[in-house]
Amino acid sequence: MISIPKLKQDFKDFKKKYSREDFIEFVKQNDMKEINALVCFDCGREFLTEKQKERAGVVTAQKGECYICKDKKMVTSSRHFNYLVKT
Numbered sequence: 001m002i003s004i005p006k007l008k009q010d011f012k013d014f015k016k017k018y019s020r021e022d023f024i025e026f027v028k029q030n031d032m033k034e035i036n037a038l039v040c041f042d043c044g045r046e047f048l049t050e051k052q053k054e055r056a057g058v059v060t061a062q063k064g065e066c067y068i069c070k071d072k073k074m075v076t077s078s079r080h081f082n083y084l085v086k087t
């Protein structure tokens with residue numbers, strides 16, 4: 001399993017050469033764990049871009065354990081939070 005710090009490091013290296021969209025594609029192709037991680041809205045919010053924060057969107061949420069804080073609450077796929085990649 002690839003850890004979040006590792007993912008961030010990969011992104012930092014990758015970012016020098018490629019765009020965020022390319023990186024997300026890279027994450028997808030490498031089937032990284034964070035792709036399917038369930039994350040609560042409190043934890044996921046920090047991974048949203050300023051533009052995304054302004055936009056009020058509706059996503060499918062379910063009750064579950066957050067991948068980051070381990071709390072049992074409403075969570076959704078890390079996909080909605082840019083795969084936990086900070087930009």
Ligand SMILES: [Zn+2]
Nearest residue numbers: 040043066069
């Ligand atoms: Zn959380």
